[in-house]
Amino acid sequence: MYRWSKLFIPTLREAPADAEVASHKLLVRAGYIRQLGAGLYNYIFLGQRSLNKIIAIVREEMNKIGQEFFLPALLPKEPWAESGRWTAIGESMFRLKDRKGADLCLGFTHEEIMTTMARSELRSYKQLPQIWYQIQTKFRDEPRPKSGLLRVRQFIMKDSYSYDMDEAGLDKSYNLHDAAYRAIFTRCGLKFVVVEADSGAMGGSQSQEFMVYSDAGEDLIASCPVCGYAANLEKATSLLPPLEEMVATGDGKPELVHTPGCAAIPDVAAFFRISPACDIKCVAYMALKRGAAGKDGAKKDGGPESWHGVATFLRGDHQVNETKLAGALGAAELRTMQAEELSRYFNGPAGYLGPVGLKVDAQPLGDGLTVVADKALEGRRNMVCGANKLDYHLRNVTPGRDFGWTLMTDIRSVNEGEGCPSGQDGKPCEGRLVVGKAIETGHIFKLGDRYTRSMGARVLDENGREVTPVMGCYGIGIERILTAAIEQSNDANGFWLPASIAPFTVVVTITNVADAALRETGEKLAAELESAGLDVLLDDRDERAGVKFKDADLVGIPYRINVGKKVTEGKVELVTRARAYSEDVALDEVAALVKRRVDEELLLEAVVAK
């Protein structure tokens, strides 16, 4: 039995000044964590205990579908060079050299490393499918660690990898993970949503994220309250209401209009008395192309890097989504054009850039200018755009007739209030999208043969022919489960965790340890609760009752039993932290009652999980 008086639970009355989000403040105040450096945290007793409970749930559910491995975190360069990611993953990877000067890195993820196993060991279709997972530390040199445990440089991840003979097999492995993840997050008491996610520039056909709504989150989700459609903003699409086009003037061909001082979209819209939706804006980028590895992994270091000019054109009231854009281009990185680059690719000044008269590359990321037109410009007519000339715009501009592009695709972010893109039987959903912030706690991913092919994994099928297995990868951020749970359940006094992941399920508070009778009763009750199978913390500190109540409210334990004056009447107080609800219970019934409540909670989660 754990006695608070003997433990190191350094609670703080005040939050550290540099903590912003609730979970960060409370994790520190409750004595779960202490900061070591930017994005680096020490996990102390209560924190480690809670993480271990989360890990136990993850492990239990994962063991139903896969096998646990444990790979090194210190990794040689070679597998990464084969896949092309030694260069493709830029500065996010921690790199180091050993005493012989050989390149190593700290594990960022483990597709390559798992696949070295797969290719050297898997030979026959009879051995597939395989699902291998590990629960292990990951290292990422984030540009900006932030928000306590939400974005850190070292964290624990459950990562799994599936190997199947074909797409149908991959579908099965993927669906097994989908179900396992739903069970895990449900058992951890999270109110989560599953959203369509960006599958990235590296290919892959499908991916889903498991999200917990929270203002502390870094992702934006578009969702439809009517049909349940939900997608990361990096992926979401929407239906746009039809627009009234401008009436053509003159001969209907592009016409130069003097628009002095109208560099910004609102000025242009006001000048022409039009909605910004009838304006075409230009956002110019430089895109980084990194050489990928050859198909057989022959090119060990990938090709050279090069920057290419990209002009994007979209509606004046729309925003570029750089994830979509990078995906469409196959670019590793994007940055906005500098002044000198603008003058190299365009004749006109910023604020008056337009698509008419540009020399457009036929292939993306060639030697000239890649032009990407947003899909929402398709079918539009008589729009306004910059004339590539100071203080001049063009009107009567019709996409396709008056200018061309390298590619036309969806590169914009959807906005709240736009129409839901889903529908059934040809009938569109009538819902309007809402956008909310969320924490990503899990991500599952169909990779296809991206790694198995580049690394040369092959097995023989039933007919003795060599085939490249297809792969999926699946991740869960362990600390993020804890963080998200705290974000969704806290108040000014502290937080409460679901019994399944709380460091203790019940704290027995002896209100006055100077009273021998109370102390004895508390000890006996704690022992009774423990033998009922509950994780009990006995608060036997020689502190005033108020101090112990405050601490108990702070540290995330869902139930508290106060052993106080009413013991003489054979009663104790049961406090349910989530509802701040207090009830008197007979001393000889309280252990059974708490046990029943906890079991009901766990059972409910288990049922929902199925």
Add this chain to the structure above:
RNA sequence: CGGGGCGUAGCGCAGUCUGGUAGCGCAUCUGCUUUGGGAGCAGAGGGUCGCCAGUUCGAAUCUGGCCGCCCCGACCA
């Protein structure tokens, strides 16, 4: 990487502008009193003022450099 802020005792902060040898609250330790919502009284301990260099008789304070941490941004010209 760009911008902003901060760095003084375990935590939260004042002192810096105007240079004179460091303080407050909480926490900690001792004693007494107290014991149902972060107690009271009395006493005590604890700080290379982020680091380095400079200016000065004298630097937490002024100057320069560096380091660290936090926040915003790294998308609409």
